[in-house]
Amino acid sequence: MRQRRKPSRMTLSHDVGRSGSEKRASKRDEAGPFAGMNQTVARLPERRMPRQLPTRSRMSLRTEIKKRTQRVKPTTGTDGEEGATSGASTMSKKSKVDKNDKPTFHALKMQQILAPLSYNQRDKLKMKLEQIQSFEELGLMPPVVDAVYSQVLPHLKEYSPTPVQKLAIPALLSKKGEYQKQKQPEDAPKYNQFLLAAETGSGKTMAYLLPLVHHVKEQEELDQIEEVETEAREAKEREERASRLVFEADPSETEGPKYPKMGKPRALILLPSSELITQVTKVVKSLGHAVKYKSAGISSANSPTVIRNRLFNPSGIDIVVSSPHLIASIAKKEPGILSRIQYLVMDEADSLFDRSFSETTCDIIDRAAPTLKQLILCSATIPNSLDRFIDRRFPQCKRIVTPKLHTIPRRVQLGAVDIDREPYRGSRDLACADVIWTLGKSVHEDLNPRNTVKHILVFVNEREKAEEVAKFLATKGIDAVALTRDTTEQRQAEILSTFTSAAAVEGSEKPAVQKKTKLFNDFVPFDSSDLGGAAADDDKGRPARHLPDTKVLVTTDLGSRGVDTLAVRHVVLYDVPHTTIDFVHRLGRMGRMNRRGRGVVLMGRHDRKDVIREVREAMHKGQALI
Numbered sequence: 001m002r003q004r005r006k007p008s009r010m011t012l013s014h015d016v017g018r019s020g021s022e023k024r025a026s027k028r029d030e031a032g033p034f035a036g037m038n039q040t041v042a043r044l045p046e047r048r049m050p051r052q053l054p055t056r057s058r059m060s061l062r063t064e065i066k067k068r069t070q071r072v073k074p075t076t077g078t079d080g081e082e083g084a085t086s087g088a089s090t091m092s093k094k095s096k097v098d099k100n101d102k103p104t105f106h107a108l109k110m111q112q113i114l115a116p117l118s119y120n121q122r123d124k125l126k127m128k129l130e131q132i133q134s135f136e137e138l139g140l141m142p143p144v145v146d147a148v149y150s151q152v153l154p155h156l157k158e159y160s161p162t163p164v165q166k167l168a169i170p171a172l173l174s175k176k177g178e179y180q181k182q183k184q185p186e187d188a189p190k191y192n193q194f195l196l197a198a199e200t201g202s203g204k205t206m207a208y209l210l211p212l213v214h215h216v217k218e219q220e221e222l223d224q225i226e227e228v229e230t231e232a233r234e235a236k237e238r239e240e241r242a243s244r245l246v247f248e249a250d251p252s253e254t255e256g257p258k259y260p261k262m263g264k265p266r267a268l269i270l271l272p273s274s275e276l277i278t279q280v281t282k283v284v285k286s287l288g289h290a291v292k293y294k295s296a297g298i299s300s301a302n303s304p305t306v307i308r309n310r311l312f313n314p315s316g317i318d319i320v321v322s323s324p325h326l327i328a329s330i331a332k333k334e335p336g337i338l339s340r341i342q343y344l345v346m347d348e349a350d351s352l353f354d355r356s357f358s359e360t361t362c363d364i365i366d367r368a369a370p371t372l373k374q375l376i377l378c379s380a381t382i383p384n385s386l387d388r389f390i391d392r393r394f395p396q397c398k399r400i401v402t403p404k405l406h407t408i409p410r411r412v413q414l415g416a417v418d419i420d421r422e423p424y425r426g427s428r429d430l431a432c433a434d435v436i437w438t439l440g441k442s443v444h445e446d447l448n449p450r451n452t453v454k455h456i457l458v459f460v461n462e463r464e465k466a467e468e469v470a471k472f473l474a475t476k477g478i479d480a481v482a483l484t485r486d487t488t489e490q491r492q493a494e495i496l497s498t499f500t501s502a503a504a505v506e507g508s509e510k511p512a513v514q515k516k517t518k519l520f521n522d523f524v525p526f527d528s529s530d531l532g533g534a535a536a537d538d539d540k541g542r543p544a545r546h547l548p549d550t551k552v553l554v555t556t557d558l559g560s561r562g563v564d565t566l567a568v569r570h571v572v573l574y575d576v577p578h579t580t581i582d583f584v585h586r587l588g589r590m591g592r593m594n595r596r597g598r599g600v601v602l603m604g605r606h607d608r609k610d611v612i613r614e615v616r617e618a619m620h621k622g623q624a625l626i
Ligand SMILES: Nc1ncnc2c1ncn2[C@@H]1O[C@H](COP(=O)(O)OP(=O)(O)OP(=O)(O)O)[C@@H](O)[C@H]1O
Pocket: 152, 153, 156, 159, 160, 161, 162, 165, 198, 199, 200, 201, 202, 203, 204, 205, 206, 379, 380, 561, 562, 563, 564, 566, 588, 592, 593
């Protein structure tokens, strides 16, 4: 029997976008033995008016909730797919907001208080976004912009930065506040700290990478000037010394390191898994084809020789993409690796600061601090724990958040299948197979002349379950594989590559033109009559039929964080996710960059149907989850 789960500690932050100064309440003078001394006037505390408890207590809880939710209501109904309507128009509609549009989270509130971003903040951000239309307006050097067009997004005809890119790139390039930094107390960090928080699939990688490349190139020019100056100065000093010490060897003349830049990157990007390292390295490399710099991606999937060759190239290295654990272990033997870092990025920051990574990640930040100029934390979800951690550890952190933070794109729809209904009778496996068959047999409307291979992701909550479900699906004629931490790194890369390619893969079957065949668009998972039958076994237990042109990947959170699964348009939530954070990440594997997607959640009698309903409603209205 399935057990009811305990609520998770991971909850979304309620006030992500506030600035450093807003969040610290002014510290009151603490009382002490000398507190009243040397006073010339009586400093009596301000008289406080009693709180109007009677009125407040009369206010029903329902009204209270309504009042609060009004404060954070995102501008639903007025924003299109990209959500960039004019702030003025949305503001003016504030008073006319339909009651039904307000977030009415009750079940989700048990996990978390609301308000990811205030209504006003979201509106202000939208107004700011409207003012920027192209990459040229962001302040990047022209070769970097050209590299975006020619290398990273060559398949596009029209280019425009995404909201997070519009907000983050100018902020990361800005030199504002550099002077004040130098005047801060000795022990305060001398580097700028940023938090980039934006919805899944919104282009966060380029939002931090383009400014980083810009800085690296700028620094390269400065280095070259400095090198020429140093060489000239040293030559002059040598000459002077030579004229003074005609007969003696100069004891102060020691040779500097032969390869000063070897194994000492300027920028370090840290990620929690090998798949993500490979993914981000690909973007770094593609930019590097046009803007020349030296980069390397290293993960535990690489052999020590490969890692050494990539890092310790005599001509130096500019950008390294890796994981905290690997960098920490290299730094034990080669401390130089952290001695020149100026730009440090923590991508998927909520994972990198969770219990399994936090100590190592923080240690790297401390060791890089003396040379560090910018620390960038980046994530699609900001749990309360991370929010509090940032407050404590990086009180000066500048928060760059987008108006759609913590929302699931409206292009993604979520349906639910009741596994307790006929014909499943409580069998989650059977319901899962049936949903996949229905999705697999539906015909994609724009596919000609052959059916396109469909890529479906199935998310389970426990690692052991992934293997089990994949096996079951295989017995039902479905081409399913499991991806877990136990899968070898090479195999993980192989499996994921088919799910991350944007190119459509032509299938083997012609689309059936039968009347009965459902168009992919028409699929309504709530309608059980619509669920086509999964293949029955033959006498020997082998599947009687095989589902063609459909590839299924069964995975846990490993496949949900950051993986750019462009090929995926269907996600099946085999288990109801533990938290809204999991909903955001898992459903965030679809609907990336204006694509559409459909999710199906399997729900049983022990699952929180109220949670599913609220998530669906929030998605439908384009509201942020809490
Ligand atoms: N300005 C743009 N226009 C069109 N496509 C873009 C743009 N910027 C990035 N992309 C594409 O969008 C996809 C998603 O980008 P990316 O992986 O950076 O998203 P993300 O915000 O980091 O997602 P996640 O939170 O899931 O990690 C990539 O395929 C990328 O090439």
